[in-house]
Amino acid sequence: MRYVNSVVDLIGNTPLVKLNAVTEGIEALVLAKVEYVNPGGSVKDRIATRMIEDAEKAGLLKPGGTIVEPTSGNTGVGLAMVAQQKGYKCVFVCPDKVSEDKRNVLKAYGARVEVCPTAVAPEDPRSYYNVSDRLVEEIPGAWKPDQYSNPANPRSHYETTGPELWEQTEGRLTHFVAGIGTGGTISGIGRYLKEQGPVKIVGADPEGSVYSGGTGRPYLVEGVGEDFWPDNYDRQVCDEIVEVSDAASFEMTRRLAREEGLLVGGSCGMAVEAALDVARRANPDDIIVVLLPDGGRGYLSKIFNDDWLTEYGFLSAGTSETTVADVL
Ligand code: PMP
Numbered sequence: 001m002r003y004v005n006s007v008v009d010l011i012g013n014t015p016l017v018k019l020n021a022v023t024e025g026i027e028a029l030v031l032a033k034v035e036y037v038n039p040g041g042s043v044k045d046r047i048a049t050r051m052i053e054d055a056e057k058a059g060l061l062k063p064g065g066t067i068v069e070p071t072s073g074n075t076g077v078g079l080a081m082v083a084q085q086k087g088y089k090c091v092f093v094c095p096d097k098v099s100e101d102k103r104n105v106l107k108a109y110g111a112r113v114e115v116c117p118t119a120v121a122p123e124d125p126r127s128y129y130n131v132s133d134r135l136v137e138e139i140p141g142a143w144k145p146d147q148y149s150n151p152a153n154p155r156s157h158y159e160t161t162g163p164e165l166w167e168q169t170e171g172r173l174t175h176f177v178a179g180i181g182t183g184g185t186i187s188g189i190g191r192y193l194k195e196q197g198p199v200k201i202v203g204a205d206p207e208g209s210v211y212s213g214g215t216g217r218p219y220l221v222e223g224v225g226e227d228f229w230p231d232n233y234d235r236q237v238c239d240e241i242v243e244v245s246d247a248a249s250f251e252m253t254r255r256l257a258r259e260e261g262l263l264v265g266g267s268c269g270m271a272v273e274a275a276l277d278v279a280r281r282a283n284p285d286d287i288i289v290v291l292l293p294d295g296g297r298g299y300l301s302k303i304f305n306d307d308w309l310t311e312y313g314f315l316s317a318g319t320s321e322t323t324v325a326d327v328l
Helices: 044-057 074-086 100-108 128-138 152-168 184-196 246-260 266-281 306-311
Strands: 016-018 029-034 066-070 089-095 112-116 175-179 200-206 240-244 287-292
Touching (some): 074 100, 089 128, 100 112, 112 128, 175 184, 240 266
Parallel strands (some): 029 287, 066 089, 175 200, 175 287
16 A cells, blocks of 8 residues: 555655746746645645744644744645644734635634734734734743744755755756745755755845845735845845746736646746746756745635736736736
C-alpha cells in the first residue's frame, strides 16, 4: 500500500511547470514553481509546519494552546491545517480587503476569524497587527507565530524550497523571481541559491509598496507588498525589484488560467509579469524560475469576476497590448 500518515506529510516537493503561451517571443526558458499543489493550497503550508514545530520544541506552544496570527489567509490555512492535526485552536486576524472566500476557508478548518480595516496605519489600534497583539495577551496559552519576524519562515525556504529548485533545475537556473510579502520566500530561497551559484534574485512588488520605493499606499493584489519593512525580509538578497501594477497583475493572472491552464492567485500574475520582464532582457540560454504562491479559487469573486474588475476600472485599463478585455 502507498499512503502518507497525515495530510501534513504532503507539504513541499512541488513541481516546476514550463510556461509556453505567455512567453511567446521570449527565448529564455521560464519555469513556474507551482505551490498551489501543497495540501493547504499555498506555499505557506511550508512555513506553517516549521513555525509550529519550532514553537513546540521551544515550549512556546503547549497541548491545548491557541495560535493567533495576522494573516491574509494562506498562512492561516497552513496553520489551521497543521494545528487541526496537532490539536491546537486558531484565531486569525485579516485585513478587510481579503476575499470572503478566503476567510470562509479558514472557518471551514474550525478557526475563528477577526476582520480589521485595511486603510489604517500599522500603529492604529484597529490595525490587524495591533488587534492580534491584544488577542495574544487576552487568550490564555496563546502563541503568535509572527510570520513577519519568525526565523522559521525564511529557514523553511532555505531548507526545502531552495534545495528543491537547485535539484529540479540541476543547478542551471540563472534567475529566481518571487513576490515579497513577509519576505520569507525570497530571503530563504535567495540566500540558499546564492550560496550555490551566481543566481540573480528578483523581487516582484505591487506599485505603492515599500519594497519598490512606495509609501505603502493601497493596492489590490493580495499577499504581497508591505507598508513597513519586516524583519524576515533580507534587504541584501534582491539584485533587482520589478514594480508591477494591479492592472498588469490581474491581466496576467487571467491569462495564466486561459493560456497555461494554471488557475492561480493575483500575486502569481504579478510575479509572472516580473519574470517575463526579466526574461525579455535575459540571454536565450538563461533559465528563469518564478514561484506561484497560491491557487485562483480564492479569487473567483474578484480577479475572475468581470463586475469586480469593471468596478475598479481594470477592464478598460489594460497596460500592455493584450488588455484584460481581450482575454475574456
Ligand atoms: N503571495 C501570496 C498570495 C501570499 O499570501 C504571500 C504571503 N504573504 C506571498 C505571496 C508572499 O510570500 P512571503 O510572505 O514569503 O514574502
